[in-house]
Amino acid sequence: MTGKEKTELRKTQILQAAAKVFAEKGFQEGTIPDVAKESGVSEASIYEYFSNKENLLFSIPMEAMQRLSEKIDFHLKLIRGSAEKLRAILYLQLLFYIENRDYAAVIMLILKQNRRFLDTEAHQAIRKHLKTVDKVIRDGMECGEFRNDMDPYLIRSTCLGSMEHVVTNWLMLGHPTDEELLKWVDPMLNALVRGVGAGNELNQCPLKHLIVPEDVEA
Amino acid sequence: MTGKEKTELRKTQILQAAAKVFAEKGFQEGTIPDVAKESGVSEASIYEYFSNKENLLFSIPMEAMQRLSEKIDFHLKLIRGSAEKLRAILYLQLLFYIENRDYAAVIMLILKQNRRFLDTEAHQAIRKHLKTVDKVIRDGMECGEFRNDMDPYLIRSTCLGSMEHVVTNWLMLGHPTDEELLKWVDPMLNALVRGVGAGNELNQCPLKHLIVPEDVEA
Amino acid sequence: MTGKEKTELRKTQILQAAAKVFAEKGFQEGTIPDVAKESGVSEASIYEYFSNKENLLFSIPMEAMQRLSEKIDFHLKLIRGSAEKLRAILYLQLLFYIENRDYAAVIMLILKQNRRFLDTEAHQAIRKHLKTVDKVIRDGMECGEFRNDMDPYLIRSTCLGSMEHVVTNWLMLGHPTDEELLKWVDPMLNALVRGVGAGNELNQCPLKHLIVPEDVEA
Amino acid sequence: MTGKEKTELRKTQILQAAAKVFAEKGFQEGTIPDVAKESGVSEASIYEYFSNKENLLFSIPMEAMQRLSEKIDFHLKLIRGSAEKLRAILYLQLLFYIENRDYAAVIMLILKQNRRFLDTEAHQAIRKHLKTVDKVIRDGMECGEFRNDMDPYLIRSTCLGSMEHVVTNWLMLGHPTDEELLKWVDPMLNALVRGVGAGNELNQCPLKHLIVPEDVEA
DNA sequence: AATGAATGAGGCTTCATTCAT
DNA sequence: TATGAATGAAGCCTCATTCAT
Structure with a gap:
């Protein structure tokens, strides 16, 4: 339970960060490193939750x-x-x-x-x-x-x-x-x-x- | 005069090609090589007419x-x-x-x-x-x-x-x-x-x- | 004893999976995740048995x-x-x-x-x-x-x-x-x-x- | 003429360097940066001549x-x-x-x-x-x-x-x-x-x- | 004026590996 | 013992851009 919730939380965290970054810079100019920094998560972790950058955007x-x-x-x-x-x-x-x-x-x-x-x-x-x-x-x-x-x-x-x-x-x-x-x-x-x-x-x-x-x- | 006209023609050529490329692929996914191919002009020449890619877009x-x-x-x-x-x-x-x-x-x-x-x-x-x-x-x-x-x-x-x-x-x-x-x-x-x-x-x-x-x- | 046997079994399991994966994809293109999937063992567990990927190969x-x-x-x-x-x-x-x-x-x-x-x-x-x-x-x-x-x-x-x-x-x-x-x-x-x-x-x-x-x- | 010859020379240069690097380290462990260093050519230039790393190997x-x-x-x-x-x-x-x-x-x-x-x-x-x-x-x-x-x-x-x-x-x-x-x-x-x-x-x-x-x- | 050739910069992505549980 | 989760490290590759000719 707690595991799944944590995962869900993390995902939301990343999505919020991504929304912020992309909203500010646009999709191409906003980078995964940016999202990582903004969300306080490592770049690699982002890929644990989203298969690629575009999938992150679409999510x-x-x-x-x-x-x-x-x-x-x-x-x-x-x-x-x-x-x-x-x-x-x-x-x-x-x-x-x-x-x-x-x-x-x-x-x-x-x-x-x-x-x-x-x-x-x-x-x-x-x-x-x-x-x-x-x-x-x-x-x-x-x-x-x-x-x-x-x-x-x-x-x-x-x-x-x-x-x-x-x-x-x-x-x-x-x-x-x-x-x-x-x-x-x-x-x-x-x-x-x-x-x-x-x-x-x-x-x-x-x-x-x-x-x-x-x-x-x- | 003929020189200036030629220059102006070339510019239009490039702009049309750029419009086509960017319209089809978007700005980031449309590349200068794409525009060069589409316009029949070398990449380097594009930079003779437009200082950079964004300037080309804005033009x-x-x-x-x-x-x-x-x-x-x-x-x-x-x-x-x-x-x-x-x-x-x-x-x-x-x-x-x-x-x-x-x-x-x-x-x-x-x-x-x-x-x-x-x-x-x-x-x-x-x-x-x-x-x-x-x-x-x-x-x-x-x-x-x-x-x-x-x-x-x-x-x-x-x-x-x-x-x-x-x-x-x-x-x-x-x-x-x-x-x-x-x-x-x-x-x-x-x-x-x-x-x-x-x-x-x-x-x-x-x-x-x-x-x-x-x-x-x- | 049973513990040791179980361990040995697990090891063999992993080795077989590794052999299959590496045989099919080669060493570099076959990944630990691949071996994990093939063997039904978690990635982390593989490291319980083999110190690193090359050691797994050599075993x-x-x-x-x-x-x-x-x-x-x-x-x-x-x-x-x-x-x-x-x-x-x-x-x-x-x-x-x-x-x-x-x-x-x-x-x-x-x-x-x-x-x-x-x-x-x-x-x-x-x-x-x-x-x-x-x-x-x-x-x-x-x-x-x-x-x-x-x-x-x-x-x-x-x-x-x-x-x-x-x-x-x-x-x-x-x-x-x-x-x-x-x-x-x-x-x-x-x-x-x-x-x-x-x-x-x-x-x-x-x-x-x-x-x-x-x-x-x- | 001289242009084509130069190109051919460059290609050979890169191929020799690649052969050396791959021979020493293997394909996966030999990197494009390695080949670039060995050949005295920039990484990007290698891609001018070979579409990707494997194509370089095969050439x-x-x-x-x-x-x-x-x-x-x-x-x-x-x-x-x-x-x-x-x-x-x-x-x-x-x-x-x-x-x-x-x-x-x-x-x-x-x-x-x-x-x-x-x-x-x-x-x-x-x-x-x-x-x-x-x-x-x-x-x-x-x-x-x-x-x-x-x-x-x-x-x-x-x-x-x-x-x-x-x-x-x-x-x-x-x-x-x-x-x-x-x-x-x-x-x-x-x-x-x-x-x-x-x-x-x-x-x-x-x-x-x-x-x-x-x-x-x- | 025109371009072939060269490259610096940097992003995405993948894994091997670790660690807390 | 077993593993889900997290990440550091690093490579491939792509382009915008420059420069010598």
Whole structure:
């Protein structure tokens, strides 16, 4: 028991260090020696836990995405209305980025442009997340909360893209500040939902009280 | 003269090759030997034109951005209405990406996450472009075409972010196709402008015929 | 006792695994982790039995050579005639190689070219074996069965070299097959003994019934 | 011209150094830094000429085998009689080993036990050499100079094996001396040819004056 | 102006080996 | 006795970059 826990701890230690190093320097410029120094572990030990440098990189988002995913699933069950759900998802995601700056940087600035990452187990977790978003959007379109004359993929892209753009700038330029960033979620989401919404004011989904939470999980 | 022209040609040759190589392999995995092979120029010669590898990378978007910028400026002069202008900018930008896939990849997938690129002359061109967008947005807010209860930076982010997200996916996943991508511009812009718009239907800027083209350049 | 036996068993286990690994991959390319996996023993445990990797390698032939040596000694006592004895030695040796392919590979392909192996206890066993061969040859020369105008070392070299060459090819190329290899012993030995023989046909050693078995051991 | 020559010189320089290093330390224990030091060339430069360490190793015998092969071909044309030819081949080969101790060590102690070497261009040169030997042996069997009740492969193995064994001992033990080694060629060959010979004394090939040199080349 | 040739620098990775349990 | 875990040491190899021609 204690052995396995220790191992798990060590792994997390290394992953955190790696996230920090790669977030600061980028993947290629961040070296294994850097990660070793940062984590207080020998270089060789890193290879006990991760088969190679790229595998280390790809392992960074796994845990974190897991946690985020669970949190989102949990909250979605408590919320009625697709617009509200969409807002919740984006809000939680943004919050997560703010609270885990290094992970955010690794995901947004490094992994997003790595083609090999697409074939990764970690990327599957991301795809699952995207599916959740899709479900919410499609539900919203069906029940009339969202415009149904738009490709749902486009709706998703607009929402996520806006957020990612802001996050990327926040990471790269340090602007806006964390507080501003959080304050912006609402107006941004409002604008998005408005652009994406059906035009009649919110809460108009006649069936929304019937949507059982399990739907979201599908 | 002929000497200078030849030099300029060679430079372009190298830049194109570099764009292709970096677009395919990424910056670190694309090597100077690769660029040399692709361009048919010796490695050593590359250093005659570019002081080092990063400088080569940073030089890639210059020309192209220049051309795009000029084209946008030209078109903006012919268009009235902030919404229309915004649409034009985004459309031209998207068109540019589609027609210059390698440049798009270098800009969107590589340069965007390079902090040192921020201090670059090439990045200034980008900032100038952003200012143009800002100007259009602010004008639109002033004359009531756009909501004025939103941070203009947020409006810009929403517009650019949506587009960049779609472009990134197009580059990384090959999805959507070029044609789809182009077809999507309009609905996407509509949604954006609607979300960002003042609510009363378009074309309502009473002063838009007064906006003199030169304003935009400022 | 049981403890000691267990220890001995474990050692043999490891040695066999090591022989297999080194035979397949060579000494440097075969790793301690490989041996650990193959033997079902932990890496650390290997070091309980063998002080280091080279010592493990050098220990491989000991047991086996011991067994071979005993078998040869036993048979030699039953045979009269130097030519017959020589034939027996070579035959038994060849048989041993065929029946212990991994050991053969380790000895012929790895240890033979290791200078440090020369200083080993295991190598002493080999030298003792060579002395047995020498004794037989010298006896054969004395009693007129073998040519006495040739350096005995040369005779030995010719016999052993021929055999080793064939064995090496068998190990490296898988050619000839085990059966062919065994069938070849006789003609090869005939040729050798003929080349090495005194010319008058065999069995002509007038004193051979006087050779007492103990001589051979010396 | 001068450029190519210089390149070729450099390559030879490196190969000689590599032969020396590997002969002394073995392949794995001899390092690229060692070769660099020995050859007075930088490590990186070695990789300009040889794609990797193993390729460097495999390239060592090429030149040398080439030279030996040519010399043998040349001499064979001048010699009548299969036995004499066989003797010549073995003698020249032995001489070559003595005059190129490092190459001999690399070939006999390192390459001979490397399975990947078998797929090498350099190994083809060796196979060609073996074919020459085979041809001589088969010719000798046909015209009655050699026993025809033995597998020719076995005859070849006996001859080469004897020689290689002696050479290996010479390399490993420094015994016999170069002079002794040379002096032994004749008696050894006599014994071999005698063992392998048809029994009637030499020179009995009735057609041997008809054998045209070209035969050998086939 | 153009390049073939050479190399310094440094990263990733692998193991043999140790040690605490 | 047995081993999981940790690491020091070191080698291969790759490139960006320089320089003589």
